[in-house]
Amino acid sequence: MELQSSGGPSAAGRQGEAASVLRTEGLTIRFGGLTALNNVNFEIGRGEIRAIIGPNGAGKSTFFNCLTGVLRPTSGRILFNGEDITGLPPNEISKKGIARSYQITNILPNATTLENVRIAAQSRRHGWSLFRHYTAFGDIMAKAEAVLNSVGLSPKADELACNLSHGEQRNLEIGIALATEPQLLCLDEPTAGMSTAETHDTMELIRGIAKDLTILIVEHDMKVVMELAHRITVLHYGEILAEGTPEEIQSNPRVLEVYLKT
């Protein structure tokens, strides 16, 4: 299995290392007595699709919350393109180029599908424009329509988001993240609650958008993970238990012991 490390020289300027988009160093977060992440040293290369797996409560969503500024780590650092982004608020992290989707659908329920995506596309420019009608900004409208098309929701553009099916809302969730033009897309169980057919379509969608992005995906469906990911990181009780290609992970005895055995 060949990994792309063709991102060119990264801003990090660290000679001799693969161009990493994101690194964490000793990332630790505690909630009272509970250590949800413990000394996580993580690295992902440009263009990679990385899956994070682990049992319930392993700290996967918490890891995303740290990366996107929702939670401030107790200690450790997060470097994005070599720049320390630890402790920045979510809006600034979004501006740097990290977007995410949520495990529990998190959209604007009373806005149309198009508006959900349009408002995300607009976050990069024109947000402080007060006196022109929002539809007058052709660049934003075009971007929003292109994103809707790429997540297969164009026919539902004028539907209220709360009236979409569960599967459509999950894809809209990805669309909103995509519309912010990220370099790194973090997907938290994008296929949660989807039927087999819907899961298949969403996997194809992710494979399609992965061409220009780095993707970090939390996923419970092992079949999906094994097919999609270049590499897999296994979290267990907030620690990295193992990391490697799907083949390596499938045959790793420690992983089998805690996770894959059924």
Place this chain on the structure above:
Amino acid sequence: MTDKRHSILFWSGFAIVMALLFVSPYVLPPFWQRFLTEVLIWGLLAMSSDLLIGYTGMVSFGHSAFFGLGMYGAAAALLMFTPSLVLALAFGLIGAAVVSAFVAYFSTRLRDIYFAITTLIFSQIFYVIIFTWTDVTGGENGLNFPRPRLGIPGIWSEPFTATTLHWFVLVVVAGSYLILRRITQSPFGMVLQSIRENEPRTRAIGYPVERYKIMAVMLSGLFAGLAGVLYALQNRFAAPDFVFFLISGEAVIFNVMGGIGTLVGPILGAGTFLLLRELLGRIFGENFPYLIPLGFIFIAIIIFMPQGLLGFARRWLNR
């Protein structure tokens, strides 16, 4: 297609209402004429708070401070200089802008009820300052001042009459409505509505939510201050009662009665509320506790027309 039809409908409706309000001085007896002018002024106050309540999802009880500072700002200009309409407007708006910037900066860090309470506390602080600083504000007695002339400096001017004052108020309120309507449909306005719908998500897609809220409170405060200036022009006095939080409460009531998030609804709500109060006073006498029946009507509206009078009328018309 439907957009175009919608827009034709909107502008025809707007033209008809403007025409009716324009000719009203020729038709209405002086008392009701004055009453209508005042409804427009309170409507502007209500509309300004709708930008926060209806579009951003923040309930402000600080609007009496913005309204009052507009009023006292105008009073200062009219008492210190040769009375001038432009100066009254400028001083009133500056007063409201300074106060709303101050309130916005501190209160937008908080959400929901904490925001509402913070704005209420700020408005009460300004009330106490104005009430006790008698040398400057006239304290409890307030300030009386002359009315400026209507006109454009250096070009033309004439004294206000009840009719030209009404027209002036009408132009300012209608212009404010069109500006506020455009703001709510601008990219900025869409961000406000996104904050109302889902604040954490709005932040996550890259918006500095606090800065947007500060801007919303300041804009809202500016229009509330404008209403205060108009009220000062109409009544030629400023009094601390208008800075008291009850005025903010009334603005919220106008919104809920008329329909939040519609801009027009709050004007309708103000008109309905003030008309009912006036009629109850006339029927049962001056000392009648009008708030009791008004309270019941208010509760009935909330229960039976949760989207307010305008929302109800719309749905009824669409049947």
